Amino acid sequence: MNELPQQLANGLILGAMYGLIAIGYTMVYGIVQLINFAHGEIFMVGGFGALSVYLALPSGTSLTLALPVMLLGGIAVSVLVGVAAERFAYRPLRGAPRLAPLITAIGLSIALQQAIWKWYPDGKQARVFPQFKGRALDILGATVQRGDLFVLIAAPLCMLALGFFVSKTRSGRAMQATAQDPDTARLMGINTDRIIVLAFAIGAAFAGVAAVAYGLRTGEVQFRMGFIMGLKAFTAAVLGGIGNIYGAMLGGLVLGVAEALATAYVENIPGMQQFGGGAWKDVWAFVLLILVLLLRPQGLLGERVADRA
Amino acid sequence: MTALLEVEDLRVAYGKIEAVKGISFTVEAGQAVTLIGTNGAGKTTTLRTLSGLLKPLAGKITFDGEPLGGVPAHKIVERGLAHSPEGRRLFPRLTIAENLQLGAFLRKDTAGIDADIHRVYDLFPILGERRKQASGTLSGGEQQMLAMGRALMSRPKLLMLDEPSMGLSPIMMQKIMETIRELRSQGTTILLVEQNAQAALSLADQGHVMEIGRIVLSGSGYRLLHDESVRKAYLGED
Ligand SMILES: Nc1ncnc2c1ncn2[C@@H]1O[C@H](COP(=O)(O)OP(=O)(O)O)[C@@H](O)[C@H]1O
Numbered sequence: 001m002n003e004l005p006q007q008l009a010n011g012l013i014l015g016a017m018y019g020l021i022a023i024g025y026t027m028v029y030g031i032v033q034l035i036n037f038a039h040g041e042i043f044m045v046g047g048f049g050a051l052s053v054y055l056a057l058p059s060g061t062s063l064t065l066a067l068p069v070m071l072l073g074g075i076a077v078s079v080l081v082g083v084a085a086e087r088f089a090y091r092p093l094r095g096a097p098r099l100a101p102l103i104t105a106i107g108l109s110i111a112l113q114q115a116i117w118k119w120y121p122d123g124k125q126a127r128v129f130p131q132f133k134g135r136a137l138d139i140l141g142a143t144v145q146r147g148d149l150f151v152l153i154a155a156p157l158c159m160l161a162l163g164f165f166v167s168k169t170r171s172g173r174a175m176q177a178t179a180q181d182p183d184t185a186r187l188m189g190i191n192t193d194r195i196i197v198l199a200f201a202i203g204a205a206f207a208g209v210a211a212v213a214y215g216l217r218t219g220e221v222q223f224r225m226g227f228i229m230g231l232k233a234f235t236a237a238v239l240g241g242i243g244n245i246y247g248a249m250l251g252g253l254v255l256g257v258a259e260a261l262a263t264a265y266v267e268n269i270p271g272m273q274q275f276g277g278g279a280w281k282d283v284w285a286f287v288l289l290i291l292v293l294l295l296r297p298q299g300l301l302g303e304r305v306a307d308r309a
Numbered sequence: 310m311t312a313l314l315e316v317e318d319l320r321v322a323y324g325k326i327e328a329v330k331g332i333s334f335t336v337e338a339g340q341a342v343t344l345i346g347t348n349g350a351g352k353t354t355t356l357r358t359l360s361g362l363l364k365p366l367a368g369k370i371t372f373d374g375e376p377l378g379g380v381p382a383h384k385i386v387e388r389g390l391a392h393s394p395e396g397r398r399l400f401p402r403l404t405i406a407e408n409l410q411l412g413a414f415l416r417k418d419t420a421g422i423d424a425d426i427h428r429v430y431d432l433f434p435i436l437g438e439r440r441k442q443a444s445g446t447l448s449g450g451e452q453q454m455l456a457m458g459r460a461l462m463s464r465p466k467l468l469m470l471d472e473p474s475m476g477l478s479p480i481m482m483q484k485i486m487e488t489i490r491e492l493r494s495q496g497t498t499i500l501l502v503e504q505n506a507q508a509a510l511s512l513a514d515q516g517h518v519m520e521i522g523r524i525v526l527s528g529s530g531y532r533l534l535h536d537e538s539v540r541k542a543y544l545g546e547d
């Protein structure tokens with residue numbers, strides 16, 4: 001059996017999740033030059049939001065029927081937490097030294113993790129996330145689980161919608177203007193505070209979608225899941241060129257595929273046997289990041305810093 | 310009759326450093342008023358305070374009969390005050406047409422906006438030819454034309470221009486100054502900040518000379534242009 005299509009499929013599924021989360025890092029950074037390190041937890045609470053909706057539905061509801069409502073629930077919780085973080089944690093620190101929002105973000109991450117751990121029923125353990133029944137599908141020589149179809153459909157749709165919003169709508173234009181020169185955007189009559197909230201909300205909504213995808217793929221959600229996913233997604237955002245929405249998705253896909261390929265093939269390289277397998281995949285992800293930062297510091301699709309502002 | 314813009318004892322500071330130390334002046338509707346002075350005099354600070362980007366320490370700003378104190382920047386353009394900032398500050402990755410559209414961000418009259426965009430293209434034909442080009446790729450002079458056009462797109466009662474001639478070739482500078490003169494003759498009220506005192510004073514009704522945060526001399530453009538101390542300090546004569 002040829003393994004390559006399978007590894008590519010695994011990489012793209014994982015990478016699409018990274019990409020969806022990476023949008024949140026990149027949009028917020030593009031507008032306020034802030035790295036929202038609590039974004040991984042905004043993703044995590046979305047998973048619990050979706051699960052809660054599922055548990056509230058009458059038992060026996062088919063997952064196909066439940067999924068749209070779960071998605072809305074996950075998005076709603078992520079957006080609520082994301083917007084509240086902006087309003088109450090980051091906005092008061094605008095203009096403060098850069099370390100202040102960073103420390104706040106770490107504090108917020110811990111608080112959100114602990115809140116789920118302490119207050120979500122059985123939140124100390126992984127909670128089972130509903131799964132699609134039925135056999136896996138065969139797509140172009142790769143076996144794809146039914147639940148993974150979700151992200152393969154949702155990610156392109158989300159990107160299309162975002163691309164349309166940013167380039168074709170009045171608010172999207174205002175968002176681009178704010179990212180390029182916030183003071184001058186205000187001179188045009190743009191309420192930049194509103195644009196910042198919008199950036200947080202869109203990023204959080206995408207994280208909510210990713211959280212549902214994560215639950216469907218892994219079969220569980222747990223309070224710690226935002227840490228490594230957030231770190232990978234941040235890596236994806238930098239890889240793609242932070243501030244660039246298409247870069248974020250591209251970075252996610254590249255990272256996902258690179259991880260999958262490294263996991264499968266590194267052990268075949270003579271002398272590298274001990275670095276193969278899943279245990280090393282995170283290392284390869286960060287090696288890729290370091291290489292890109294050395295060779296192309298602005299990221300794959302990034303603009304040089306001099307082009308901003 | 311009250312003036313369109315009245316500034317009374319305005320003081321602005323960056324932290325502890327006071328950059329504007331109590332200035333007063335007025336701009337009557339239909340007038341062109343200029344603030345001149347060397348680098349660091351506080352001219353840009355004054356304009357940025359008028360458009361709400363900086364909060365004053367003290368003083369009173371009245372525009373069109375209403376106080377501007379405490380009004381956020383994005384609400385000030387709505388009242389009819391447009392600001393073409395120092396260094397042009399275009400949105401570099403947006404096209405010429407998109408920059409002009411943003412100048413009309415708060416307007417809802419699509420037909421009027423389109424008509425005004427064409428008016429800008431008539432004023433500066435080169436912008437019309439390149440409407441789909443990213444503004445960051447334009448030459449300095451073209452960027453200045455676009456910055457002025459963008460400010461005009463809000464149909465302002467008062468147009469504030471901060472150093473429109475900065476960094477331009479003599480020919481381009483002349484073209485920009487001619488355009489300002491033309492706008493003025495069409496009845497646009499203008500508050501012009503310039504280091505090029507000769508050019509600014511020769512088209513202004515009123516001029517104010519700023520030095521380290523204060524207005525040290527005021528008068529008609531003509532009078533200042535022929536004032537001996539101004540000629541010595543700002544027009545490079547001795
Ligand atoms: N962002 C800032 N932070 C601190 N000081 C500033 C800032 N901008 C300007 N200044 C100071 O305020 C004074 C006035 O500057 P400015 O208004 O730019 O003068 P002008 O436009 O007349 O050249 C200068 O001494 C300048 O150094």
Ligand SMILES: [Mg+2]
Pocket residue numbers: 349352353354395472
């Ligand atoms: Mg200046």
